[in-house]
Amino acid sequence: xxxxxxxxxxxxxxxxxxxxxxxxxxxxxxxxxxxxxxxxxxxxxxxxxxxxxxxxxxxxxxxxxxxxxxxxxxxxxxxxxxxxxxxxxxxxxxxxxxxxxxxxxxxxxxxxxxxxxxxxxxxxxxxxxxxxxxxxxxxxxxxxxxxxxxxxxxxxxxxxxxxxxxxxxxxxxxxxxxxxxxxxxxxxxxxxxxxxxxxxxxxxxxxxxxxxxxxxxxxxxxxxxxxxxxxxxxxxxxxxxxxxxxxxxxxxxxxxxxxxxxxxxxxxxxxxxxxxxxxxxxxxxxxxxxxxxxxxxxxxxxxxxxxxxxxxxxxxxxxxxxxxxxxxxxxxxxxxxxxxxxxxxxxxxxxxxxxxxxxxxxxxxxxxxxxxxxxxxxxxxxxxxxxxxxxxxxxxxxxxxxxxxxxxxxxxxxxxxxxxxxxxxxxxxxxxxxxxxxxxxxxxxxxxxxxxxxxxxxxxxxxxxxxxxxxxxxxxxxxxxxxxxxxxxxxxxxxxxxxxxxxxxxxxxxxxxxxxxxxxxxxxxxxxxxxxxxxxxxxxxxxxxxxxxxxxxxxxxxxxxxxxxxxxxxxxxxxxxxxxxxxxxxxxxxxxxxxxxxxxxxxxxxxxxxxxxxxxxxxxxxxxxxxxxxxxxxxxxxxxxxxxxxxxxxxxxxxxxxxxxxxxxxxxxxxxxxxxxxxxxxxxxxxxxxxxxxxxxxxxxxxxxxxxxxxxxxxxxxxxxxxxxxxxxxxxxxxxxxxxxxxxxxxxxxxxxxxxxxxxxxxxxxxxxxxxxxxxxxxxxxxxxxxxxxxxxxxxxxxxxxxxxxxxxxxxxxxxxxxxxxxxxxxxxxxxxxxx
RNA sequence: GCCCGGGUGGCGAAAUGGCAGACGCAACGGACUUAAAAUCCGUUACCCGCAAGGGUGUGAGGGUUCGAGUCCCUCCCCGGGCACCA
Numbered sequence: 001x002x003x004x005x006x007x008x009x010x011x012x013x014x015x016x017x018x019x020x021x022x023x024x025x026x027x028x029x030x031x032x033x034x035x036x037x038x039x040x041x042x043x044x045x046x047x048x049x050x051x052x053x054x055x056x057x058x059x060x061x062x063x064x065x066x067x068x069x070x071x072x073x074x075x076x077x078x079x080x081x082x083x084x085x086x087x088x089x090x091x092x093x094x095x096x097x098x099x100x101x102x103x104x105x106x107x108x109x110x111x112x113x114x115x116x117x118x119x120x121x122x123x124x125x126x127x128x129x130x131x132x133x134x135x136x137x138x139x140x141x142x143x144x145x146x147x148x149x150x151x152x153x154x155x156x157x158x159x160x161x162x163x164x165x166x167x168x169x170x171x172x173x174x175x176x177x178x179x180x181x182x183x184x185x186x187x188x189x190x191x192x193x194x195x196x197x198x199x200x201x202x203x204x205x206x207x208x209x210x211x212x213x214x215x216x217x218x219x220x221x222x223x224x225x226x227x228x229x230x231x232x233x234x235x236x237x238x239x240x241x242x243x244x245x246x247x248x249x250x251x252x253x254x255x256x257x258x259x260x261x262x263x264x265x266x267x268x269x270x271x272x273x274x275x276x277x278x279x280x281x282x283x284x285x286x287x288x289x290x291x292x293x294x295x296x297x298x299x300x301x302x303x304x305x306x307x308x309x310x311x312x313x314x315x316x317x318x319x320x321x322x323x324x325x326x327x328x329x330x331x332x333x334x335x336x337x338x339x340x341x342x343x344x345x346x347x348x349x350x351x352x353x354x355x356x357x358x359x360x361x362x363x364x365x366x367x368x369x370x371x372x373x374x375x376x377x378x379x380x381x382x383x384x385x386x387x388x389x390x391x392x393x394x395x396x397x398x399x400x401x402x403x404x405x406x407x408x409x410x411x412x413x414x415x416x417x418x419x420x421x422x423x424x425x426x427x428x429x430x431x432x433x434x435x436x437x438x439x440x441x442x443x444x445x446x447x448x449x450x451x452x453x454x455x456x457x458x459x460x461x462x463x464x465x466x467x468x469x470x471x472x473x474x475x476x477x478x479x480x481x482x483x484x485x486x487x488x489x490x491x492x493x494x495x496x497x498x499x500x501x502x503x504x505x506x507x508x509x510x511x512x513x514x515x516x517x518x519x520x521x522x523x524x525x526x527x528x529x530x531x532x533x534x535x536x537x538x539x540x541x542x543x544x545x546x547x548x549x550x551x552x553x554x555x556x557x558x559x560x561x562x563x564x565x566x567x568x569x570x571x572x573x574x575x576x577x578x579x580x581x582x583x584x585x586x587x588x589x590x591x592x593x594x595x596x597x598x599x600x601x602x603x604x605x606x607x608x609x610x611x612x613x614x615x616x617x618x619x620x621x622x623x624x625x626x627x628x629x630x631x632x633x634x635x636x637x638x639x640x641x642x643x644x645x646x647x648x649x650x651x652x653x654x655x656x657x658x659x660x661x662x663x664x665x666x667x668x669x670x671x672x673x674x675x676x677x678x679x680x681x682x683x684x685x686x687x688x689x690x691x692x693x694x695x696x697x698x699x700x701x702x703x704x705x706x707x708x709x710x711x712x713x714x715x716x717x718x719x720x721x722x723x724x725x726x727x728x729x730x731x732x733x734x735x736x737x738x739x740x741x742x743x744x745x746x747x748x749x750x751x752x753x754x755x756x757x758x759x760x761x762x763x764x765x766x767x768x769x770x771x772x773x774x775x776x777x778x779x780x781x782x783x784x785x786x787x788x789x790x791x792x793x794x795x796x797x798x799x800x801x802x803x804x805x806x807x808x809x810x811x812x813x814x815x816x817x818x819x820x821x822x823x824x825x826x827x828x829x830x831x832x833x834x835x836x
Numbered sequence: 837g838c839c840c841g842g843g844u845g846g847c848g849a850a851a852u853g854g855c856a857g858a859c860g861c862a863a864c865g866g867a868c869u870u871a872a873a874a875u876c877c878g879u880u881a882c883c884c885g886c887a888a889g890g891g892u893g894u895g896a897g898g899g900u901u902c903g904a905g906u907c908c909c910u911c912c913c914c915g916g917g918c919a920c921c922a
Contacts, residue, residue: 172918215916218840222918229922247922260922299837299920326920333921340922346837347920420921541917617860619848623841624915628848631861637875638860644875696850699859706859778855783903785855823902828854833902 001650001750005643007607010746015116017745023758024118026074028511028524035071036528037063038507038567040536040544041078043499044104045085048111049596050615050627051576051589057615058573058692059535060117064738065688067118068762074528076510077112077119079105081128083499084162084178087432090464097432098460101128111599115608116741123513127502133434134455135509135519136502139551140437142558144448148194149426151446156425157293158186163429163470166498167422168223168543174294185293191427191436191495195550199224199419202549211569213622219541225420230404232413234259234339237311237320241267246334246418250403251396254388255341255362257352259312259323260305262331263288271323277309281325288327296327303328303351314339315412317389326351334418342378343370349378362387363396424547426498429470431462433496441483441490450484456492470494504547505555507531507566519560526562534567537575545570571692574624576615586626597627609740610636616694616739639743642705642736646729646747652715652722654752659723663768669711670724676707677728678769684735685762694739701736708732726751731763778829779804781813789830797824804830 018024039059042052063075079101086097093100105126112119125132143149157165159176169177176183195202203224206217229248236243243259261267263285272278284306288296295301305326312323321340328347329338342352342359352359359372363383370379385391390406391399407413427436435456437449449456459478462471472478473494483490508520511528515521536544545567552566577586578595587593602611614635619625646653661674680700687697713725730751737744737757748757772793777800779787787809791800801822804810810832817834824830 213840215840219917222839225918225921227921245922249922297920301920303920328920330921338922345922347922418921420918538916617848626848628861631848634860695848696859699850702859780854780903788855821902825854829903831854831902
């Protein structure tokens with residue numbers, strides 16, 4: 001054994017051993033304790049920094065801990081390999097996206113291995129491989145079959161650089177989530193998935209995800225955005241055309257003083273005919289259609305509109321209200337028409353004030369009666385209904401159901417629910433993605449490629465030099481085909497699938513990754529899934545995680561699996577930031593900020609175990625953390641201490657093999673260490689179950705190490721002392737193995753065990769070891785600490801009280817005071833309550 | 837505006853309603869050394885005091901309790917999500 005901690009030799013040695021012995025290969029057959037631990041697979045962008053590493057290190061600690069607990073753990077890794085950067089590299093540097101991607105995969109795989117992460121590499125997959133995307137295309141066909149994949153001509157989010165974007169990829173300020181450029185609306189025919197059909201299920205089932213962070217559930221809830229209310233059938237008085245509205249406030253129906261239409265509303269066209277106001281209306285509508293979505297939906301944008309000359313009839317009271325077209329009504333939500341109630345809606349109020357439209361109070365404030373003429377803003381609180389026909393005098397909240405029922409009975413309305421979520425735009429005008437398995441036939445229309453013809457291969461020989469757009473659309477060999485239905489010449493769809501589609505089902509594929517006859521085997525996924533623990537970044541809260549839930553629900557409804565949610569428990573780790581040397585500000589690690597820490601260099605200098613230990617010790621794993629170069633040294637120092645301790649006492653430890661700690665024979669020092677050991681096992685086990693508190697688990701190992709150094713053990717020490725010492729070191733090595741596995745393996749060998757420590761069971765708590773004869777309690781007077789006292793633990797609370805009250809120091813404290821009460825908390829404290 | 841998190845030493849942070857600051861980083865003092873590195877020992881919330889000791893202290897203010905960083909109410913600040921969504 002080397003005196004110096006030789007991480008540089010032991011780490012490659014054990015990594016080779018793990019690989020050669022295949023210790024992380026998983027037999028996926030039925031086993032009594034299975035555990036599927038999944039870390040979000042990365043986009044192969046190049047090399048990783050220590051911030052990326054946190055994700056994998058956490059997953060590895062969980063995997064190794066569960067293995068020690070006797071679980072058969074499935075821990076796979078792969079590559080989310082389709083995407084834009086590869087194509088940009090092709091354009092800028094002339095490297096083929098495939099070549100660029102696979103070379104990055106090689107780099108990153110080497111890095112993961114140098115961290116010693118436990119993966120079953122036999123299950124490695126890359127979404128850009130035909131054996132994988134064949135099944136991504138199959139997933140598309142399942143949705144298509146169920147009418148959930150459709151094309152429509154629609155204004156889409158367009159970024160000049162990234163082409164089309166899903167709503168989820170557009171920042172709230174109207175910039176592209178990926179590149180930060182301005183997103184504009186563009187009218188294009190695109191493919192969508194009908195995620196709106198699953199809005200209710202996706203929202204309701206969030207309640208099942210009690211092992212997900214509240215934050216992620218809240219974010220998905222916000223994104224889906226359910227509103228319940230009523231659909232009310234207004235009609236245009238002059239033409240009798242129906243003009244339904246959606247409202248969450250049917251209680252204000254008698255306060256409607258105008259109707260507001262979106263500029264894109266289909267009725268607008270018909271309103272222009274023979275209309276003397278047509279020119280003005282047209283100008284307004286045309287202008288609004290040019291305005292970007294971000295600008296349109298900015299609250300600061302002035303509310304503007306134009307009167308149509310028409311009126312709508314309110315079905316509740318037959319009253320007529322003027323029909324306007326306005327910029328603040330969105331076509332995508334509800335019916336694109338809003339019943340405007342200026343008295344009780346702030347937006348309608350502002351509009352009414354601008355255009356001098358009437359304001360009619362129908363919900364009276366019981367505390368401070370409203371008068372329409374002097375109102376400064378809309379009254380949106382609850383109150384008593386007035387001017388509302390049969391509902392006068394009722395509380396508006398309580399009357400709500402009756403109001404809608406009234407419309408239902410009268411045949412002019414119904415209860416409805418609306419969602420904010422929009423259908424999911426999945427097509428991209430890009431090369432480096434999975435082709436959409438559709439053939440456009442001039443006779444048969446859009447025909448799905450038969451499953452037996454999958455995959456639709458992405459051709460390698462494309463021209464990236466072409467000016468703009470999708471190189472696939474210039475590739476004649478790819479485009480020209482025949483219709484699977486009628487056999488006539490037809491053209492392939494040249495759009496590719498957004499990378500999100502590839503990553504929203506990959507967790508299913510890991511169970512049978514090499515089976516080329518099915519996407520996944522039902523019996524196997526039913527056994528291994530849902531994923532027991534999913535680990536990844538918060539940035540996927542409403543993208544990947546929502547898409548995955550949606551796709552899985554569809555696959556469930558298609559009968560291909562029996563579970564309804566893909567991920568049982570979710571853990572979102574915080575980002576690692578570092579202060580910039582330029583401006584002293586804290587930033588997420590990135591090349592552009594120049595605050596990237598390379599794991600490769602650190603591993604060379606300190607070893608992978610140090611980097612792992614520091615990464616886990618840096619703070620609570622769910623919170624962002626600041627990387628501190630100097631503190632890394634501390635983790636290395638700690639590992640060196642453990643190493644040295646074993647080195648210095650190695651002969652003694654080997655000689656103590658076979659000795660068993662016997663509580664009855666222990667002297668105080670070893671008894672104390674033995675207790676500390678078992679306290680530590682309890683604490684660390686607690687910290688690794690449920691919430692992942694690696695930082696406090698590691699702190700506890702440090703405390704145990706500190707306690708260990710207090711025990712003087714020599715060749716002539718007693719057997720009980722040697723036995724405790726050996727058991728402590730052995731347990732310590734197992735306890736640290738999920739965090740620093742290489743040194744743990746090496747020390748395990750030095751203790752005389754055959755490899756591998758992965759077969760060693762997690763230590764068990766000996767309850768008897770936790771017992772104490774004496775305990776120090778605190779003596780408080782009115783909650784303030786006044787002293788301490790060591791007392792036997794066998795005393796009853798009454799005896800403790802008697803003992804404490806008999807002390808001279810306590811009597812002195814009570815001098816001049818009247819005793820009111822004594823509170824005894826066994827093993828903790830005695831609080832004496834007294835007043836003057 | 838609505839929703840979800842946070843606010844504790846010089847720094848990262850700990851604390852089932854029961855000793856605030858465990859564990860670590862940094863700093864300072866000392867030992868070892870010709871010296872340095874490494875290692876080891878000690879000090880380190882703040883205020884008053886030579887000391888013994890006393891007082892204050894977990895964003896602010898109230899409350900519940902024998903006892904509050906922790907529970908309740910009101911508010912301030914920071915981060916994140918949603919938002920002209922009818």
